[in-house]
Amino acid sequence: MPVESDEELREALGGRRVAVVGASTTEGKAAHEIPKYLVEHGYDVVLVNPYADEMFDRDGVAMVWHQLGITNDGTGKRVEESGRKFVQDHCMKVEHDRLLG
Template sequence: MPVESDAELREILGMERIAVVGCSTTPGKDAHEIPKYLLDNGYEVIPVNPSADEIFGRTAYDSLADVEEKIDVVDVFRPSDEVSGIVDEALARDDVAVVWTQLGIADADAATRAEDAGLRVVQDKCLKVEHQRLVV
């Protein structure tokens, strides 16, 4: 069952390294502004976007498989029908602890697969909103 409790959300928000799948280069888009907010609030943001070389002065990776750094949380800014493939990529790594899908994004089957493999899942919630509500 996806994470819902404030205590668990606070624990997840205490993790430092967040890979943002679908991170945007376009200011004003949520997929740009929310990762920027996270970066400005002390998180290490790893942009994942095959159409960009760099975002926020950081290397943008084509996929989760290409990320060399350790990943704590995979934050998904892609349509719900792409979540399953992203979960597959997260499960292929041995360092991901959480898959978080942003507002309006969810895939119950992919969430169950991730949970069955030992990952925690947060669906249909905004990292920035939850950070402001529970941490700031």
């Protein structure tokens, strides 16, 4: 069930680590200003933007992983064109256990 009450929202905001998928390097866009605001307010923000090597003095992601059952070839193409790795339709836990476990 989605979080909706003020009490639940307050509790969710108390978690100080958050991923922002689709973070933007373009100032003025909400996808830039919101993660910037969160960083300025002490959150540990993991920025997910397959085209950015760094934002707000934080490293960008080196790989995009879509879990089992999730595919998007368009995203994969853009990620690979940006020089990053792209995995889709694989469970990270299963693959970790199988290959590194």
